[in-house]
Amino acid sequence: MHETAPIAGSSTSTPARPRKARRTAATLVAALGLGLVPAVGTATAHAAPAATGTTSTSPVAAKATTTARxxxxxxxxxxxxxxxxxxxxxxxxxxxxxxxxxxxxxxxxxxxxxxxxxxxxxxxxxxxxxxxxxxxxxxxxxxxxxxxxxxxxxxxxxxxxxxxxxxxxSEGDLVVRTAKRYVGTPYRYGGTTPRGFDCSGFTSYVYKKAGVAKLPRASSAQRGSGKVVSRKSARPGDLIWTPGHVAIYVGNGKQIDAPRPGKSIKVRSIWQSNPTFLRV
Incomplete structure (x- = not known):
């Protein structure tokens, strides 16, 4: 039996690969493991192309309705x-x-x-x-x-x-307000108009003008026209009566009245020593 001599320059063992080729093969194996490169015999999935003339966009929010002010x-x-x-x-x-x-x-x-x-x-x-x-x-x-x-x-x-x-x-405030319109009007005996007043003519005119009450003409009769109240409880608009004279209380110890002949209507301090206060 004869042994066949090997051909010069050849070898039965697998020749060694260059280093660059070994690195490329290792990289390919790793890529296959990660799924980055499709394996041999498998199909690659591709996205279907968008239909001609259509655009894929996100839904647009409806415009908010503005409430009319x-x-x-x-x-x-x-x-x-x-x-x-x-x-x-x-x-x-x-x-x-x-x-x-x-x-x-x-x-x-x-x-x-x-x-x-x-x-x-x-x-x-x-x-x-x-x-x-x-x-x-x-x-x-x-x-x-x-x-x-x-x-x-x-x-x-x-x-x-x-x-x-x-x-x-209060109605009393209305009485006072009405009375003050006639400050400066002269005293006139028997007078019942803005041309001239006496004391009871003035009070009866003011109460009627204010629409509060219809008072009797004479001061003595006006004494029975209202309810007697204490001086402490008196309010603006109450009557202040003394025998022979009547006035209107304006508050804070003052009154408005037609004083006497030669004088005119004015606001002044209560001078009567013990007057009767009446709420009509």
Missing amino acids: TSLTVKRSTATTYEGRKGARLSIRLRNADAPVDGRVKIYDGRKLLRTLTAADRNDDGRLTLSYRLPKKLKVGKHTITLKFLPASSTDASTAKRTTKVRVR
């Missing part, structure tokens, strides 16, 4: 009223630029609800004027009147709020 203004006919008399009239104006005014107006005296008004704009022009007179029964003192507009739909209009202040005075 409603303006509310209020004017009063007077800042001062008197107990038992007509209250101040309120002129209420509503305006809504983007929609007809529709809702209610609530009117409060402090926390007390006085009235609820319907606010419906029949002309659909976004403007509306309402009117309301405050009640006669408001107590003497200062009052904060609050008006609130409540829309029928919160998407068509906003709420609105305004306040105004009024003062209710």
